[in-house]
Every structure is written in C-alpha cells, then in structure tokens.
Amino acid sequence: MDTATPLLRVEGVTKRYGANTVLNDVSFDIGHSEVVGLLGDNGAGKSTLVKIMSGVVQMSSGSYTWEGQHHDTVNRALTEQLGVETIFQDSALVPQMSITRNLFMGREITNRLGLMKMKQMDAITSEILDTVVTIEGIKSSKQLVASLSGGQAQAVAIARAVHFKRSLLILDEPTSALAVRATEALLNYLRQLKSEGVSSVLVTHNLHHAYQVCDRHIVMNHGRKILDVRREDTSVEELTAAVVEGAVGVERFRTGAF
Structure with a gap:
C-alpha cells in the first residue's frame, strides 16, 4: 500500500x-x-x-x-x-433482528443447502463484540437490536464495518x-x-x-x-x-x- x-x-x-x-x-x-x-x-x-x-x-x-x-x-x-461504509445516525440496523443477524446481513455464513450457520455466526459475533469494540450492557449476540441504546447500536454498526474490512x-x-x-x-x-x-x-x-x-x-x-x-x-x-x-x-x- x-x-x-x-x-x-x-x-x-x-x-x-x-x-x-x-x-x-x-x-x-x-x-x-x-x-x-x-x-x-x-x-x-x-x-x-x-x-x-x-x-x-x-x-x-x-x-x-x-x-x-x-x-x-x-x-x-x-x-x-x-x-466504503457509511454509518448514519440510525445505524442502518434492523431493530427486530438479533445483533448476529444484523452483523452478517447480506454476508451470512451458510451450508451447502443455503441454511445459515447460526451457531458459527453467533460465536464470531461474540468474539467481535469482545475484541473489536467494547460495548457495555450487551449480554448476548442473540439480543435484539431494538433493546440496545443508541451508542450500543452504533458500536455494532462499527464492529460490522471493521469485521468486513472496510x-x-x-x-x-x-x-x-x-x-x-x-x-x-x-x-x-x-x-x-x-x-x-x-x-x-x-x-x-x-x-x-x-x-x-x-x-x-x-x-x-x-x-x-x-x-x-x-x-x-x-x-x-x-x-x-x-x-x-x-x-x-x-x-x-x-x-x-x-
């Protein structure tokens, strides 16, 4: 570079x-x-x-x-x-979906039948939330985005961008x-x-x-x-x-x- x-x-x-x-x-x-x-x-x-x-x-x-x-x-x-990743004020996340589903939206890990590997995605999401950004108050990667504060939701959006090498x-x-x-x-x-x-x-x-x-x-x-x-x-x-x-x-x- x-x-x-x-x-x-x-x-x-x-x-x-x-x-x-x-x-x-x-x-x-x-x-x-x-x-x-x-x-x-x-x-x-x-x-x-x-x-x-x-x-x-x-x-x-x-x-x-x-x-x-x-x-x-x-x-x-x-x-x-x-x-290039743009993070707007509303974080462009889907409130009624989990943190994991939001993080992998459009980039889901699937098996040969096209079914999502939720266990693997949950594990990766938990690791990202622990290492990429430090977010207080999030208990599980399965937590709905609707339950997050504005700061937590933005941190998730940033974590998504970092994980996918923006x-x-x-x-x-x-x-x-x-x-x-x-x-x-x-x-x-x-x-x-x-x-x-x-x-x-x-x-x-x-x-x-x-x-x-x-x-x-x-x-x-x-x-x-x-x-x-x-x-x-x-x-x-x-x-x-x-x-x-x-x-x-x-x-x-x-x-x-x-």
Whole structure:
C-alpha cells in the first residue's frame, strides 16, 4: 500500500438538481489512517457530499479516484467493493433482528443447502463484540437490536464495518443522540480504527468532538469548501467562525475581527 497516494481523492465535484447547485467544485483528499472532520451548518452540502462519496447519489460533474485509480461511474456496488461504509445516525440496523443477524446481513455464513450457520455466526459475533469494540450492557449476540441504546447500536454498526474490512468509514452525525459516555466511547473507536489503518470521515455539528479526534477539518458553506486545515494549524474558534460566517468568518478570525 502506497500511503503517499490518498485513499480517496475527489476533484471538482458539482451536484445540480435542476437549476439548484447544491455542491460547487468541491475537491479534497482522504489519506490512509486519517480521521477527517466534515463540518458545516445545515444546507452546507455535507449530506449530499456524503451520499456521493458513498455512491448513493451520482455527481453531476467531477472525478472520484480511489488509491490512484480513477472511476468514471461511482455507485453503491463500486463503493461496497472498494470498502466504503457509511454509518448514519440510525445505524442502518434492523431493530427486530438479533445483533448476529444484523452483523452478517447480506454476508451470512451458510451450508451447502443455503441454511445459515447460526451457531458459527453467533460465536464470531461474540468474539467481535469482545475484541473489536467494547460495548457495555450487551449480554448476548442473540439480543435484539431494538433493546440496545443508541451508542450500543452504533458500536455494532462499527464492529460490522471493521469485521468486513472496510477501508473508509463515513459517520453522519453519529454523536447527536448519544450521551456523554457513549460519545466518548465512539470517539475512542475512531482513534482505535485509525491505529488499525482505517480512515474515517466524521460529519458533525459538534466542533469540540471533531477537534478532539480529527486530524484534519473540511468546512463546507453553501455547497463550497471554504476551509481545509490540519488540527495543529487551526482552533475550535476558527472552525466556529468558518461554520457561522463562511469564508468571511475565516478572514475575520485571522485578522482578529471575529
């Protein structure tokens, strides 16, 4: 693996819905083993950008390059193959199914007759829950997801992504519904994944959370990227200025007028 080549590079990404341009000429890289904060107020373009990176929405123009290889068509089948996993606020889990069934959904271990090997999947799930992530309060891999807290459910979604060797995790507002303890656990998961070579994009309104864990911060405003800066070169105050006032806020902060 050439770590000098970005894991993901998007260039000139524009998205239009009729006459409405929701993303305008957005370019950035995601490095290997890097945690990137994607920040901005409502309507900044973050959600559309996440959907494009995930292959759920097609860009109107622009390029998508994964580990140096350009891809003309970017859809969910491709991003699944590349190893992109998006974890939304609701964790995309099925509440009335067990943790095991959710973890192996679409990737079930079966015998020659096509029957699921539940005992083997339960054993693997128990091991994953004990080693990949530390989740308090889960008594069994057979427990229904409906019985889990928001933090526990998100930890299961992260465990699923890690077990199936995802290369890039995109977490869309993961801490908005979590208690303080669960939030700290989630941020620790991102640090742990970074040490294991997994890159993450953290989409959040909470700038303090982003600043704690992200190596770099990208701030969006009205569909444009207005700031792309490493943590050591910025502050929560500058990020706040960028989110609140856009490029004008960054300029005002740097000249001492914010």
